[in-house]
Every structure is written in structure tokens, then in C-alpha cells.
Amino acid sequence: MSLLTGKTALITGGSSGIGFVTAKRFAAEGAQVAITGRRGDLVEKATAEIGWGSLGLVGDVADPAHHDRVAEEIAVHFGALDIYMANAGIITIRHSAEVAEAEYDAQFAVNARGTFFGVQKMLPIMRQGGAIILTGSLASEKVLDGHAVYAGSKAAIGAFARTWAIELKARGIRVNVLSPGPTDTDIVxxxxxxxxxxxxxxxxxxxxxxxxxxGQPEEVAEAALFLASDASSFITGVNLRVDGGMALL
Structure with a gap:
């Protein structure tokens, strides 16, 4: 039996990179998968490749109203949600003295606010014993040149996860952070x-x-599968680094 048979999963930022590879991996393990993305053409292409039962939704995670619409669509198509991966994120590398207000606001709007309200809006449709995965970053623990704002927005995600792991314990919903290091995607x-x-x-x-x-996106996807499946049934509130050990140096 596949690891996610009978499960429904939603991955934000699932039309490219780590999110897309993870969506395909979840589908291969039997899940019905929905993805979101900002570009309709990429979402449509990705959904077709993910295959039967997949659903693609277009919108901006920084807008809480987008999450309301997504929750409604998930409820109509799948009835409820078992796995939510808040993966969408943006980055602008800039020394702190050179950061524009718009760059600061954009990163916190997508990376932090988008994650917070995405989880808030999905919780009413999540089943007992579900799994929430928040895509963090190595940068939240290791100082990287020009990453101050991005690191701050990702550090917020760790705080969210620890709080939600306690708030949602009565529902058996596990909340964990998945923090990739440098990964071979088009982000370069x-x-x-x-x-x-x-x-x-x-x-x-x-x-x-x-x-x-x-790292390869497939390696990050395997870690996400672990956190989404019953293989990690006694794990909540952790930050799983998939960084080749980079945080150690």
C-alpha cells in the first residue's frame, strides 16, 4: 500500500521547484494533490504532469482572501484536507542598508503572512490527525550574506510551527518545518x-x-513525504534540515 493512499494534500507554490517535485511525489504515493501558484500557465502545466485527481488553483498567498477561496475549492473537490504544505516563498538578496521597504514588505507578506493565514484558513477543513509542513530555510539558523530580511521571514515560520504544534495537539495535527539548504532548482x-x-x-x-x-529537489521531496506520512507519526514541532550539513559550519 502506498504511503499516502486515501489522503488529500495541498501544496502552495506547487507549480515549480521543490513544491512541484513534492506534489508529484505525493501523487505517486497515492494522494490526491492540489497545488497553488501565481502563474496560471505554470499551474496548468504542472497539474497536467502531476496527473489524475490533481487540482490547480491560481492566486497570491499574500492575500488572505486567496486562502478562503482555496479552502472552498478543496472542500468542494475533496471534502477535506489531510496534508497542508505551506511552501510558497520569495527571496531578494540585499545587504540590510540597501533593502527597500517594498522588498521587505513583499518577503514578509509571502513568506510569513502567507504561511500564517494559509494555515489559519485550512484548519477548518483539516481532518483529525493531519500533517502541516512549513517550508523554512537554512537561512533562519545560519547567517548568510544579504539574507537578513529573508532569514527574518523564515524565522517567523519556526515560531509559528512550535506554537501550532501545541495549539493543535488535541486534534492530533502535527506541525513541522522542513528547511532546505542550497537546492538545484531554478532559484539560482x-x-x-x-x-x-x-x-x-x-x-x-x-x-x-x-x-x-x-541538494536535489527529489531529496527534499522525500523528507516532505516523511513528514506527511505516518512514518513520522510521533514527530511534531521539529525543524528538519535538508541541507547537507551546511548549518553545522
Missing amino acids: NKLGVSPDQLEAFEAGMAAAIPLGRF
Whole structure:
């Protein structure tokens, strides 16, 4: 029997990167999967690839009204929710002295507010014994150049998780953080690394990781599957780092 047979899962930011790979992994383990994303074309393409039973919803997680609509759609299509992965996030790398107010607000709106209200709006449709996974970041524990605002927004997620793990204990809902380190997705391009700098950038990052390489999104997805499944049935309130040991250095 597959690990998630009979379960329904929702992954925000599920149209690309770690979210998309995780959505496919959950579906392969028998879950009915819904994803959200901001670009309709990417959501449609991802949903088609995830396969039968999947549902794609377009919107901005920074808008609480979006989560209301998503909860309504999930209730109509699936009846209830077993797994919620708050994965959508954005990053702007900038030294603190150079951070614009709009950049600060955008990162906290998506990364922190989007996570908070997403969980708040999904709780009424979550079944007893469900699992909530919040995508954190290595940056919330390790000082990285130009990451002050991003790190702050991700640190908030850890505080949310610890609080919710206690608040939701009576319902048997487990809440955990999944914190990836450098992962081989298109996020590298979004960081503004030019093609001629890419090799040096990747070599420098690999040297800072004890396992000597970037993580693969499939490896992060496996960790998410662990936290979503009964394999982690006695685990709540933890921060699972999938970073090749980078936080140790």
C-alpha cells in the first residue's frame, strides 16, 4: 500500500521547484494533490504532469482572501484536507542598508503572512490527525550574506510551527518545518547569478556544504513525504534540515 493512499494534500507554490517535485511525489504515493501558484500557465502545466485527481488553483498567498477561496475549492473537490504544505516563498538578496521597504514588505507578506493565514484558513477543513509542513530555510539558523530580511521571514515560520504544534495537539495535527539548504532548482537563476558566474557560484556553495554538493529537489521531496506520512507519526514541532550539513559550519 502506498504511503499516502486515501489522503488529500495541498501544496502552495506547487507549480515549480521543490513544491512541484513534492506534489508529484505525493501523487505517486497515492494522494490526491492540489497545488497553488501565481502563474496560471505554470499551474496548468504542472497539474497536467502531476496527473489524475490533481487540482490547480491560481492566486497570491499574500492575500488572505486567496486562502478562503482555496479552502472552498478543496472542500468542494475533496471534502477535506489531510496534508497542508505551506511552501510558497520569495527571496531578494540585499545587504540590510540597501533593502527597500517594498522588498521587505513583499518577503514578509509571502513568506510569513502567507504561511500564517494559509494555515489559519485550512484548519477548518483539516481532518483529525493531519500533517502541516512549513517550508523554512537554512537561512533562519545560519547567517548568510544579504539574507537578513529573508532569514527574518523564515524565522517567523519556526515560531509559528512550535506554537501550532501545541495549539493543535488535541486534534492530533502535527506541525513541522522542513528547511532546505542550497537546492538545484531554478532559484539560482532568480538570485541573479549570471551564466558566466554560475560555475564559480556553485563551486563556492558546494565547498560550504559538508556533503560537497547542492541538494536535489527529489531529496527534499522525500523528507516532505516523511513528514506527511505516518512514518513520522510521533514527530511534531521539529525543524528538519535538508541541507547537507551546511548549518553545522
